[in-house]
Amino acid sequence: MNALEVAIRRKAYRQDGREVTALTDLVFAVPAGQLACIVGPSGCGKTTLLSIVAGLDRAFEGSVRGPAAAGRLGMVFQTPRLMPWLSVRENVRLALEPPPRQEGRAEELLREMQLGALLDAYPAQLSGGQQRRVALARAFVRDPDLLLLDEPFQSLDAPTAQHLRELLLALWARRRPAILFVTHDLREALSLGDRVLFLSAGPGRVVLDLPLDLPRPRGPESAAVEALRRRLLESYPDLLRGLASVSAAESAA
Amino acid sequence: MAVQVLRFGDVWLRWFSALSLLALWAAVAGLAAAPLLPGPLAVAAALARLVANGQLPFDLGVTLLRVAASFALAMAAGSAVGILMGRSRRVDAFFDLWLVLGLNIPALVIIYLCYIWGGLTEAAAIIAVALNKVPNTATILREGARAVDRELLQVADVLRLPRLRRLRLVYLPQLYPYLMAATRSGLSLIWKIVLVAEFVGRSNGVGFRLNLYFQFFDITNILAYSASFIAVVVAAESWLIRPLERRLTGWRA
Structure with a gap:
């Protein structure tokens, strides 16, 4: 297929x-x-x-x-394109529908990607490599096809x-x-x-x-x-x- | 617009600055010893008397209600127009002349026209004040809408965010700094214009009362009213605007 x-x-x-x-x-x-x-x-x-x-x-x-389903597409751009006003965790949660109210997939994935210590940091506090990891997490968190x-x-x-x-x-x-x-x-x-x-x-x-x-x-x-x-x-x-x-x-x- | 962190020494310097201003006022008043320049103590006594008999709290309350109504109206209308202008070149081209006109028409003219066409009513007063502020808000929000980052909106598109989430988490946060700037400059403008509208066409409020005292050359009470008004503005700045700003744009720090 x-x-x-x-x-x-x-x-x-x-x-x-x-x-x-x-x-x-x-x-x-x-x-x-x-x-x-x-x-x-x-x-x-x-x-x-x-x-x-x-x-x-x-x-x-x-x-x-x-x-076919909207949630089944993920994208990572040339630049990380994170929302500067959202924390790392909120940036990844943005990709989840319905919006999660408690710890779950987003945090789990971020911890897997060695970002567990930065869940509440803002993008400006991250290095370029870390920002891209968050962008990758945002794309993967909804399990895209x-x-x-x-x-x-x-x-x-x-x-x-x-x-x-x-x-x-x-x-x-x-x-x-x-x-x-x-x-x-x-x-x-x-x-x-x-x-x-x-x-x-x-x-x-x-x-x-x-x-x-x-x-x-x-x-x-x-x-x-x-x-x-x-x-x-x-x-x-x-x-x-x-x-x-x-x-x-x-x-x- | 960055939230400034005051250092310990700065705080003392500010207090010292306020006290020297008071001392200067007291010294000059003492030297002049004239009824047209009362000292701080006389003004404080007048203020206490006006608060005790309820007249000043009533006038201040009425004025603040007018400020709140005009402010809400002006921010809503001005933001809507400004954002539309920032997003569409056609809307911008159409309203641009209106904006230039609105920014430059004297406040007093708008107030007179509103009273003439609307009668000496509360609604006419509030609309007149709001109209003075709309072009200013629209100009600031137009800048904000122009500066919106299309790349971040694309992220929202790829994630297929529902309208409300897109607005709340991706679009509006980009406008918060502009909304805060419009709020600041808006309040300072509206404080002043409300008083003019009151002395021209209302029979209560701080502006009406100031005009009354002016006709009696009652400088003590004029200064007492001014002091109460300044106190309210400073309180609004430090207990309303700054905490709001810290909440909305704190991620920048």
Whole structure:
């Protein structure tokens, strides 16, 4: 069963009076429980795609079929986007319906994520890594069927980012939502995903759909990921610029 | 707007400042020894007499009721208009001229017009005072609505928050600092304008009484009324406004 089916024929928006096409013929599906990464050059419409999937943007041609129930979608943005006037616990409770009146899932999850001592702290008192952990908790607390992540760990130092990736994988392993993880970092995508979808430069469409069956755990700096990355870039030298044309060496072989 | 923490030494300095003002007043009054500048003791005696015979508490009560009614009316109408203007460029374009007009029309003109069209009634007085404050509230809340963080509203959209929770936990907290600013400047404006409305067209209240004493050149009683009024304003600031502010915007500290 698919947790997400995307068939966007065309998505355009107006900028300075001109019409810009952001996405064309973007078609893919994510099966339940799969961790799919999306990689593409900047400006390829990754964030637009997530807005459409999240239901924030409905002005497009085509169809998106996601989780039917509203509570079954979680999202983590590029920045933590916590409410500064709510405590850590209240920020996570925000995602629960009906609003809880006593200790429960939110606190349980936060304690699991080593945030138990900060339940009543405000976001401004937290480090960047802690804020992102809270944002992750807010997305996971309602046990989503589909989780959208929009470059959630960028602008963090490498050890913190890696720690959060491991945390994400641990939560995913336990609750198994389908995940759509958008990034521009090929190493990150290869180390996390069951599958990597490469998008073209804008207007974005899928140029390569790469299944991965490397064993986990595999860090972004691990030998297996590095070898795969090399091989991939040898075969498709322009992949990160959104082109999956086969290299001369490859086609000669 | 930040809540200032007074240090021990600062508190003493404030008391010392208040006492020096009193001492200066007493000294000048003593030197002048004229009926047109009574000293603090004479004013205190007059104040005690006015409180004892019930006249001052009655006038003060009537005035405070008018202040409360005008304030509530002005905040409600001004916030509604201001928020609509901040959210929609069309509403803003339409009402902008009205706002400029409203901000600059002399308070006395509005008061006269209201009394002429509405008769010398309580309702006319309250509306006149409220009308003086509406443009000011609208201007402040327009700024607030413009500054609302769309990214946080998107979080509410992704979480599919019901309207009321979205308003209470995501939208309004962003406006609290502006509402507090409007409250502060509103009260100080309304205190003053209520007195004008009273002396022009009411037969009780602090403004009416001040005008009466003015006609007799009764400076002692004028100062006694002023002192009681200042006491009320200071009390409202420290027991109403500051605790409210601490509650609503305490997360900033």
